Amino acid sequence: xxxxxxxFSLGLFFWQAIILVVIIFLLxxxxxxxxxxxxxxxxxxxxxxxxxxxxxxxxxxxxxxDNEKLLAEARLERDAMLKEAREMKDKMIAEAKEEAxxxxxxxxxxxxxxxxxxxxxxxxxxxxxxxxxSIDIAEKLLKGQLADKQxxxxxxxxxxxDIKLN
Amino acid sequence: MTIPNLVGAGLIVIGAGIGLGKIGGSAMxxxxxxxxxxxxxxxxxxxxxxxxxxxxFGALILGA
Amino acid sequence: xxxxxxxxxxxxAALFALxxxxxxxxxxxxxxxxxxxxxxxxxxxxxxxxxxxxxxxDPSSREFVQxxxxxxLMDDHYYSFFxxxxxxxxxxxxxxxxxxxxxxxxxMSTEDFVYKGTVVExxxxxxxxxxxxxxxxxxxxxxxxxxHHHPTNEKPFDISxxxxxxxxxxxxxxxxxxxxxxxxTYKSSPNNLPKGxxxxxxPLVIYVRDEMARPNIGEKxxxxxxxxxxxxxxxxxxxNLLGLTPLGLNxxxxxxxxxxxxxxxxxxxxxSGNADYWKHxxxxxxxxWPMKIVLAPIEVLGMFTKPFSLLIRLFANIxxxxxxxxxLIAVAFVMKQTLxxxxxxxxxxxxxxxxxxxxxxxxxxxxxxxxxxxSLFIGSAVEEHDHH
Numbered sequence: 069x070x071x072x073x074x075x076f077s078l079g080l081f082f083w084q085a086i087i088l089v090v091i092i093f094l095l096x097x098x099x100x101x102x103x104x105x106x107x108x109x110x111x112x113x114x115x116x117x118x119x120x121x122x123x124x125x126x127x128x129x130x131x132x133x134d135n136e137k138l139l140a141e142a143r144l145e146r147d148a149m150l151k152e153a154r155e156m157k158d159k160m161i162a163e164a165k166e167e168a169x170x171x172x173x174x175x176x177x178x179x180x181x182x183x184x185x186x187x188x189x190x191x192x193x194x195x196x197x198x199x200x201x202s203i204d205i206a207e208k209l210l211k212g213q214l215a216d217k218q219x220x221x222x223x224x225x226x227x228x229x230d231i232k233l234n
Numbered sequence: 235m236t237i238p239n240l241v242g243a244g245l246i247v248i249g250a251g252i253g254l255g256k257i258g259g260s261a262m263x264x265x266x267x268x269x270x271x272x273x274x275x276x277x278x279x280x281x282x283x284x285x286x287x288x289x290x291f292g293a294l295i296l297g298a
Numbered sequence: 299x300x301x302x303x304x305x306x307x308x309x310x311a312a313l314f315a316l317x318x319x320x321x322x323x324x325x326x327x328x329x330x331x332x333x334x335x336x337x338x339x340x341x342x343x344x345x346x347x348x349x350x351x352x353x354x355x356d357p358s359s360r361e362f363v364q365x366x367x368x369x370x371l372m373d374d375h376y377y378s379f380f381x382x383x384x385x386x387x388x389x390x391x392x393x394x395x396x397x398x399x400x401x402x403x404x405x406m407s408t409e410d411f412v413y414k415g416t417v418v419e420x421x422x423x424x425x426x427x428x429x430x431x432x433x434x435x436x437x438x439x440x441x442x443x444x445x446h447h448h449p450t451n452e453k454p455f456d457i458s459x460x461x462x463x464x465x466x467x468x469x470x471x472x473x474x475x476x477x478x479x480x481x482x483t484y485k486s487s488p489n490n491l492p493k494g495x496x497x498x499x500x501p502l503v504i505y506v507r508d509e510m511a512r513p514n515i516g517e518k519x520x521x522x523x524x525x526x527x528x529x530x531x532x533x534x535x536x537x538n539l540l541g542l543t544p545l546g547l548n549x550x551x552x553x554x555x556x557x558x559x560x561x562x563x564x565x566x567x568x569x570s571g572n573a574d575y576w577k578h579x580x581x582x583x584x585x586x587w588p589m590k591i592v593l594a595p596i597e598v599l600g601m602f603t604k605p606f607s608l609l610i611r612l613f614a615n616i617x618x619x620x621x622x623x624x625x626l627i628a629v630a631f632v633m634k635q636t637l638x639x640x641x642x643x644x645x646x647x648x649x650x651x652x653x654x655x656x657x658x659x660x661x662x663x664x665x666x667x668x669x670x671x672x673s674l675f676i677g678s679a680v681e682e683h684d685h686h
Contacts (some may be wrong), residue, residue, distance in 0.1 A: 069296050072553050074448075077431075079396075079457040080373055080554040087466050088562060091473065091533060096525030099477035103503055104524050106484030113489065277509065281674070284667040288607030291614035 242297045250290035257282050363628040367621055371548055372430050374461040376412035388413055399454035432456050465547040469536045506531050510670050514677035523676055526566055531669040538661030542654060551616035560609035563672040571679040604675055615664050619657045626650045
C-alpha cells in the first residue's frame with residue numbers, strides 16, 4: 069500500500085483526467101453520438117421494415133380475399149346474365165313460334181277463305197255451266213228424244229242423278 | 235515481503251480460490267440445467283468473480 | 299489501387315495478429331541488455347537489507363529480473379525501446395519534462411538525466427532524477443535521505459509528458475481515427491456497412507450498449523451514459539492491448555491511471571444519484587431504525603470501496619499480467635545454464651506465448667468488467683425503486 073501511494077503520480081493523474089475528459093467530450097460529439105444514433109436508427113428502420121412487410125402481407129391476403137369476393141360476384145352475375153339470356157331466348161322462341169303459329173293460322177284461314185271463295189266461285193261457275201249444260205242437254209233431249217216418253221223420263225231421271233252426284 | 239505477509243497472501247489466495255471455485259461450479263451447474271440461459275449466467279458469473287477478485291486484490295495490496 | 303489497399307490492410311492485420319509473438323520474441327533481447335540504472339538503484343536499495351553486491355550486471359540474476367520488471371511496470375520520463383546494459387546505453391527518445399516550480403519549466407529529458415543521474419539546470423534551479431521522480435537539488439546533485447531511504451528533497455509539481463502520457467495520447471489518436479471512421483460510414487445512411495477496422499468496432503459498440511448499458515442502467519436513461527461507458531471501455535481495452543505490444547507500455551497497470559478512471563466512475567455515480575440512491579445510503583428503507591444507524595456508515599463506506607475495488611482490480615490484473623509475462627521471458631536467461639540456450643528460449647517462448655494469449659483475454663475481460671461494474675453502479679444510482 070505504501071509503495072502504491074509512493075508510485076502515485078499526480079502529474080500522470082492530471083494528464084489522464086484531461087485526456088479522459090477530452091475523449092468523453094470530443095469522441096462523444098464526433099463519434100459516440102452519431103454512432104449510437106445511427107445504430108438506433110438502423111434498428112428502428114429494421115423494425116419498421118419488418119412491420120411494413122407484415123402489413124404488406126396482410127394487405128395482400130386482404131386483396132386476395134377481395135379478389136375472390138369480386139370473382140364470386142362476377143360469376144354470380146354471369147350466371148344471372150346467362151340465365152336471363154336463356155330465358156329471353158326461350159321467350160323469343162316462344163313468341164316467334166306463337167307469332168308464326170298465328171301467322172300460319174291466319175294464312176291458313178285466309179287460304180281457306182280464298183279457297184272457299186274460289187270454290188264458291190267455281191261452284192257458281194260449275195252451276196252455271198251445269199245449268200247451261202243441262203239446258204243444252206235439255207235442249208238436245210228435247211230435240212232428239214222427245215218422242216219417246218219413256219226415254220224422256222229415263223233421261224230426266226239420269227240427269228237428276230247426275231246433278232245429285234255433283 | 236516478510237513471512238507473515240506471505241502467509242497472509244497465501245490465505246487470501248486460498249479464500250479467493252475457494253470462492254471462485256464455488257462461483258464457477260455453481261455457474262456450470264446452472265448452465266447444465268438451463269443451457270439456454272448460458273449467456274446471462276456467464277455474465278453474472280463474471281461480475282461476481284470480478285467482485286471477489288477486487289476483494290482479494292484489495293486485501294493483497296493492503297497487506298503488501 | 300484496390301488491390302494495393304487490400305494487401306496493405308492484410309499486412310497491417312497480420313502485423314497486429316503477430317504482435318504478441320513479436321513482443322515475446324523481441325523482449326528477451328531487450329531484457330538482456332536493458333536498464334543498468336534500474337539494477338544499480340535497485341541493488342543500492344537492496345544493499346540496505348543484506349546484499350552487498352555492487353552494480354554487477356548479470357541478466358540471469360534474480361535481482362536483475364526483478365529490477366527490470368519493476369522498471370517496466372513504472373512510468374518513465376524517457377521512452378526507451380531497448381538498451382545495452384554493458385555499454386550503459388538506451389535506445390529511445392527523450393520526452394518533454396514539464397515542471398511547475400515558480401513558473402512553468404520545460405526541458406527535454408535525456409538519457410543521462412533519467413538513467414545516469416545527471417543534474418539538469420533550468421531557470422536557476424537544479425533538478426535530479428531519482429527512482430522515477432524529479433527532485434530539486436543543488437548543483438552537485440546531493441540527495442538527502444530519511445531513515446527509510448526515502449529522499450527528503452523537495453519535489454516540484456511534475457506534469458511531464460511521460461511514457462504513459464505518450465501511450466495515452468497514442469491510444470487517444472487511435473480511438474479518434476477508428477471511431478470517426480465508424481461514425482463517417484453512417485453519415486449518408488445508417489444502413490451502411492462499415493469498412494475496414496470500423497467493421498470490427500461496430501459489434502463492440504453494440505456489445506457495450508446491449509450487454510452493459512441497457513440491462514444495467516435501463517432503457518430510458520442509458521443513452522446519457524453511453525459516451526462515458528464507450529470511452530472508458532475502448533480506452534481501457536486499447537491500452538491493455540497496447541501493453542501487450544513490444545512498445546513496452548504499461549498504462550493501465552499504473553495506479554494513477556486507474557485512480558483517475560475509478561474517480562470518474564465515482565463522480566458519475568454520485569452526481570447522477572437520485573433521491574432514492576441517497577436514501578438507501580443514509581436511511582435504508584424497510585429496516586428497523588437501529589439497523590438504519592448501523593447500515594449508514596457501512597453504505598457510506600461501500601460508496602468508496604466500490605470505485606476502490608475497481609481501481610485496484612484493473613491495476614492489479616494488468617500489473618500481475620505484465621509481471622508474469624516478464625518473469626516467463628526471464629526464464630530464457632535464468633534457465634540458460636540448466637536448459638542450454640535453445641532449450642531455455644524455447645520453454646520461455648512457449649510459456650510466454652500461452653500467457654500472452656491469456657493476457658489478450660484478460661485485456662478484454664478487464665475492460666469489460668470495469669465498464670460493466672461502472673454501468674452497474676450507475677444503474678443502481680439512477681434506478682427507480684418501487685417503495686416496499
